[in-house]
Amino acid sequence: MDHEQAFVRSFIVKSKQPRYLEKLASPKHRHEFLSRLHHNLDYDPNFAVQVPPSEQSAALVYAKLRELGAPEHCHAIAAGTDLDGRQLPLREALANVLGMGNGVVLSCIPGKLAYYESEDANGRYILSRSSAA
DSSP states (O other): OHHHHHHHHHHOOGGGHHHOOOOOOOOHHHHHHHHHHHTTTOOGGEEEEEEOOGGGGGGHHHHHHHHTTTTSEEEEOOOEEETOOOOEHHHHHHHHHSSSSSOOOEEETHHHHEEEOSSTTTTTTEOOOOSSO
């Protein structure tokens, strides 16, 4: 399973998964999913931990993700940027997206560990599951 499908199946509420998967798979409708990243993403709050304001630096988020088992590279799902769909070094990705004002998901371990940032000032979360859904 790829990063994007695993992200939806593990971190999006069950009732929204089929629609999200459909939009992600469609080049014509992918932008509709990406626009939800800004502030209306239907993530399951049971698997989300908000990053405290005092820890919202790229270096601290990177350290926390690595502590949780993130590898050196991640997959970006990003609105309003050319990073969407790319594999990137995690440190570089965080430096580019943290605080940029666009919705973004950095999938570190498919279905198990991701970073999500909305356009809201304190909308930064680490999404984690001990096993994929």
